[in-house]
Amino acid sequence: MTAETTGGDLSRLRHLNALTAIRVLRADEAGFTLTELARRTGLSRASTEDVVRDLTERGWVAEAEKTAGGVGRPARRYRFRADAGHLLGVDIGRHRVLALLTDLDGKVLHSHRVEAAPGLGRIERLAATDDAVRGVLRAGALSGDRLWASGVATTGLVDGTGKVMLSEALHEWTGVDLAAHLGRLVTGPVLVENDSKLAALAESWQGVARHSRDVVFILSGVATGAGLIIDGKLHRGFGNAAGEIGALPAVGWTRAPEHLRDWPGEGDIFAAARDGDRRAVAAIKRYVKDLAVGVSALVLTLDPELVVVGGGFAGSADLLIGPLRAELDRWCIRTPEIRVSTLADRGVALGAVKLAADHVGTVLASGSGLTSIDQFARA
Amino acid sequence: MTAETTGGDLSRLRHLNALTAIRVLRADEAGFTLTELARRTGLSRASTEDVVRDLTERGWVAEAEKTAGGVGRPARRYRFRADAGHLLGVDIGRHRVLALLTDLDGKVLHSHRVEAAPGLGRIERLAATDDAVRGVLRAGALSGDRLWASGVATTGLVDGTGKVMLSEALHEWTGVDLAAHLGRLVTGPVLVENDSKLAALAESWQGVARHSRDVVFILSGVATGAGLIIDGKLHRGFGNAAGEIGALPAVGWTRAPEHLRDWPGEGDIFAAARDGDRRAVAAIKRYVKDLAVGVSALVLTLDPELVVVGGGFAGSADLLIGPLRAELDRWCIRTPEIRVSTLADRGVALGAVKLAADHVGTVLASGSGLTSIDQFARA
DNA sequence: TTCATTATGATGGAGACCATCATTAAAGGC
DNA sequence: GCCTTTAATGATGGTCTCCATCATAATGAA
Structure with a gap:
């Protein structure tokens, strides 16, 4: 029942x-x-x-x-x-802010990108965010009060009201009230969520996980994160902290990217590895070994149909997937299919759009949602 | 949408x-x-x-x-x-088989217990199962064709058709087709599932997890297992292998119970610990330390509202919960509430009943389910 | 031009819900 | 014992939504 x-x-x-x-x-x-x-x-x-x-x-x-x-x-x-309506998705990343303007089906109409140095402080990063949002609205010739809903992606843990509770990756970022900040540029609901979670959401919406109900998404980049799709829905957890397996010291997710950053050679480590540089290959192997411990824990816990690898390193997935599969085979009862994200650096922002789209969907499904389209199109 | x-x-x-x-x-x-x-x-x-x-x-x-x-x-x-109808729940355990006969709301009308030595072979254990089922039907003065649905709990991985795919805990148990075997005693659907999963289901149905949507259940006994309730539903996983975090060698779940079994003293280790025996306390501490690694991995992955501890050792939970909480505090971002099961050794069998009850619920919800009650009451 | 094909739009009917009101049955006061 | 109060029951009429059916309209092909 x-x-x-x-x-x-x-x-x-x-x-x-x-x-x-x-x-x-x-x-x-x-x-x-x-x-x-x-x-x-x-x-x-x-x-x-x-x-x-x-x-x-x-x-x-x-x-x-x-x-x-x-x-x-x-x-x-x-x-x-x-x-008839528009949605906004914003990805506040370490190196840049990306804003997408889409229609109600999530088709991207315009995008605007603003560079931002990793060391930027809170004020400057929020200013870059404003620039990105204003830029994409200008491109679409829209004012902020014509948006039906907006989604925002950020690193760190986010609370239910759109505040960043804890962020280790960005300077002075803990405590920022993103919902309130964005609320000054746009009307309508502003929904804030963690970037790994939103990237996972995007994959299950428009990406390679479209047809899978249970998915583990791995954000593989200068920071490592995970997002979980369970029974077709994004799993947030009671305190919005699901997927934070990287917090376990035995899982070397904090350490993992250092293998790639600090490798002894010169230039791009992936290019070097493709050229046969042994030290590069070895460093990548160490990275995957560290990554795989956490992925195995996630996979053994959830037994997903699919593991999706995205994030900055996904562009070099040809070097990662093979070793990753081999490592998972060592630990897992049943190694799931592994796929590489095709959403490139838009995945997170698309997930933010989906967050906004789902909000609209909820309103429609609820009682008076379909009365008239005018209820969304404000003044 | x-x-x-x-x-x-x-x-x-x-x-x-x-x-x-x-x-x-x-x-x-x-x-x-x-x-x-x-x-x-x-x-x-x-x-x-x-x-x-x-x-x-x-x-x-x-x-x-x-x-x-x-x-x-x-x-x-x-x-x-x-x-108007009856459900059957059977727990095929290591030491005994327990069969419950309930009404449609899961109220236990009769129970029947048959002892079974841990070393029993396949034939003998199936015979004990038959005895338990026949016994409880006799107690309820029912024949097997009056059951609306039956649920069966077993250790090991179970496939979608009711076959045991892999069982390490019971002798000669891998490959047993429990659905087919039970089908000779009862009419109606027979649903088979892993015992830890069903114990989790029971907790979220009638146990201490009644009001929680996301729950990690830990079966703490001579074997260790886990079951997950996500968004109010039992999470099985794509290959029905969710919660098998114990397979990770870094998680010492296979080893954990040995600390209690092989402790150097005499008699019941928990009684000794309550009497202040230092070696007993130390052994329990080692057990909890091993247990907590896996629990932390589950908690960090899912961020549940609640962790429920059940299984054979749950009776001595007063000695386990404190240390467990302390260990989780070390590893987890947010330690969930921890509660002890109150379903005693009936939890698993009750979960099997719930499996049967849910099946009936599905039929009712589907199209013609409510036409007439007679469709269930056969012959 | 006529026919075959397919979509449209109107009609009548059935099922499920609701609001309303007269009727019925009990408890308690006189 | 009778009357009043309270609350459930059961009947009536009305509205909404869906369905089946059929006459009509618009197009391509013969």
Whole structure:
């Protein structure tokens, strides 16, 4: 008896059917005919028409181009109006701030990148963040009050209200209230979350983990982190500290990147390794060995379908995956499939967008969410 | 846009409302008046009456005793007919087999215990299992074809079909097809799962983890294991091997119980420790130290609200919890609350019952589940 | 031009919910 | 013992949502 969905009156049924219709419509930008939609929602054609009329009146659905060429009377097509609203995703990284402006389906419309030195203080880094946000809004010719929701990614632990509780990687960063800060540039909800968690979310949304319900994501870069997707959802943990296996001293995640940073040779260690430099190969091996202990702990705990490797080092994944798999084989009962992220340095920011998108989704699913599209489009 | 619940036609709405009503009714054995029920389901009184009439006709609900003493016309009371069906839960342990016969709400009606030596072979252990099942059915004056569903707990990894894939703790146990074996004694679905996982399930059902969504359960006994409750549900993992952190050599879970077994003194080590025996205290300390490494890995991975300690050693938890908390404080970012199981040696078997109960719940939630109670009561 | 094909839109009907109100049944005061 | 108060019951009428069905409309092909 797991049913969370409590029934209700007839309007509730209509609401559920409208949500189903929207979910189907969002699957294809080109839209659907009523007949197709009826088949996919399981409703009758007549009811489907009713639902679509409703949603059109309320601004959620629009008529799309008819497709020519078929036999018989050409059908009208309807599509979800993903362009009706905008979402913002911001990744506040060590070296730069990246802001993405997307439509409601998370299609990136504009991006803006602002460099930031690793040693930057709180004020300067927040200023860089503002620049990135303003830049991307300018590119999209939007003002901040036209955003439906915004997501922000940062290193460190984040509390429920959007404050950074603890950050070791960035200077003077602990205690920053990012939700409040961003709230001065944009209206609408601002959601803040840890960067590794958001990168994981992005992978399960648009990345290589799209079709997997249980995923361990490893952020492999100058800092090491993890994010967990469990049963298709981001797992945060009771104190928002899930995936922090790196805190265990036996897991050498703090030490691991040093093998690559402090290697005895010159230039890019990965290039050197590809050229056959033995010391480079050995250093990478040490890195993977350290990394793999933590990954094994995560994998043994969760038994995921998939491990995804992302972060700055993922670009050199050809050198990492093989050794990593070998190490996992040593420790794990069942080594999961290992894949490399293809989202490049956008993964974290995309996860932030997804955070915003999920917030909108929650509002829609809740009671009065679909009443009118105007409730989101403020003044 | 997470909505899994797809709408449908009016009968679907009625079905959802009927499920809600049953969920409310199950919360109190004494039953509810229509007015109370209407308030809790959110339906109008009239519709509630309709739903209840339906459910009564189909056998799911019965009228209960009126409560005397109030002012005004005494209301009829209605209750869920938990007694309409029976569930079986079997725990095949190292030293004994325990079978529980319960009603649909998991209230234990009868239990039957059959001793089994640790060294028993496959045939003999299966025979003991049969004895336990037959015994508890006899006690309840039921034949095996009156069971709605059965759950079985065993050590080792279990595959999706009810076969034991790998068991190190029991002799000749790997490869046993428990679902098929039990299927000869009972009709209805037989569900098989790992014992640690089921003990965790039991805690989140009727135990100290009732109100927590994310729980790490530790089975502390002659063998060590873990079960995870994530977002209120049992987390199995892709290959059903979640929680097997003990497989990591750095985590001394195989070695841990030996500290207690091989301690240099005589008699019960816990009694000795309470009497102030230093060697006993030291051995327990070593045990907890080993245990805590694995628990820390689980806690850091999941950041649960709660850690529950169960299993054979839980009876001496007064000696374990303090040191365990101290060890976790050393490693974890945020040490969760730690509680001791109160389900004693029934926990695992109760989890097996819950497995069966959930299966019934799934059938009810699915489409035609509530049509008539007769679909479950065979022959 | 006519036919085959497919989408559209209107009609009538059934099921599920709700609000409202007259009726019924008990407890307690007179 | 009768009357009042309280609260549940059961019936009525209305609305909403969905469905099946059918006449109509629009297009390509013969």
